Amino acid sequence: KQEVTQIPAALSVPEGENLVLNCSFTDSAIYNLQWFRQDPGKGLTSLLLIQSSQREQTSGRLNASLDKSSGRSTLYIAASQPGDSATYLCAATNAGGTSYGKLTFGQGTILTVHP
Amino acid sequence: DGGITQSPKYLFRKEGQNVTLSCEQNLNHDAMYWYRQDPGQGLRLIYYSQIVNDFQKGDIAEGYSVSREKKESFPLTVTSAQKNPTAFYLCASSIQQGFNEQFFGPGTRLTVL
Numbered sequence: 129k130q131e132v133t134q135i136p137a138a139l140s141v142p143e144g145e146n147l148v149l150n151c152s153f154t155d156s157a158i159y160n161l162q163w164f165r166q167d168p169g170k171g172l173t174s175l176l177l178i179q180s181s182q183r184e185q186t187s188g189r190l191n192a193s194l195d196k197s198s199g200r201s202t203l204y205i206a207a208s209q210p211g212d213s214a215t216y217l218c219a220a221t222n223a224g225g226t227s228y229g230k231l232t233f234g235q236g237t238i239l240t241v242h243p
Numbered sequence: 244d245g246g247i248t249q250s251p252k253y254l255f256r257k258e259g260q261n262v263t264l265s266c267e268q269n270l271n272h273d274a275m276y277w278y279r280q281d282p283g284q285g286l287r288l289i290y291y292s293q294i295v296n297d298f299q300k301g302d303i304a305e306g307y308s309v310s311r312e313k314k315e316s317f318p319l320t321v322t323s324a325q326k327n328p329t330a331f332y333l334c335a336s337s338i339q340q341g342f343n344e345q346f347f348g349p350g351t352r353l354t355v356l
Contacts, residue, residue: 132285159342171333172347217285221342229340233285
């Protein structure tokens, strides 16, 4: 059964700092990995989706990488801003077993960027 | 504007009542999903639908029911059989089930009184 873990659970950084959020998954049989942002009490906003054949995706100040063999993905945020404060979730689309085609979510990293 | 809407934003239920959460999308997506989010936990899949008039149980379907009579609508009923229904419920859709990017609605917070 796929398990997705995110480290750290919470992170507090000063504005302007570059930071890395980590996501690990136990089953490397995935189709893609998706990073989301969630503001308090709100739904999820898709940030980046990396296909299993890709190594990374970039959108503005965000860069996500994927290493299937080691079961890891990272989300890099450059020059962080207070508006980046939110919970960041990663989710893997499973390619095998009873969870075929379904997303398995991590528990999220709560990011606080202070001025 | 294309997107997913959920209503109501907040819902209160008394013990023993059934309640229905609404989810509508105008993205012309075939697949729709319902997730439950509890504090400190990731999202868990309740039900999903690949196409109209079809739906499948997810990981935590007990105490819930759904219907998919129209492409754009996927309502979720929380029945009295669900023993711990207080949670944040999120609806999502994708072009097809499984491998496409999922887009989420704003969520409904259900509280049992």
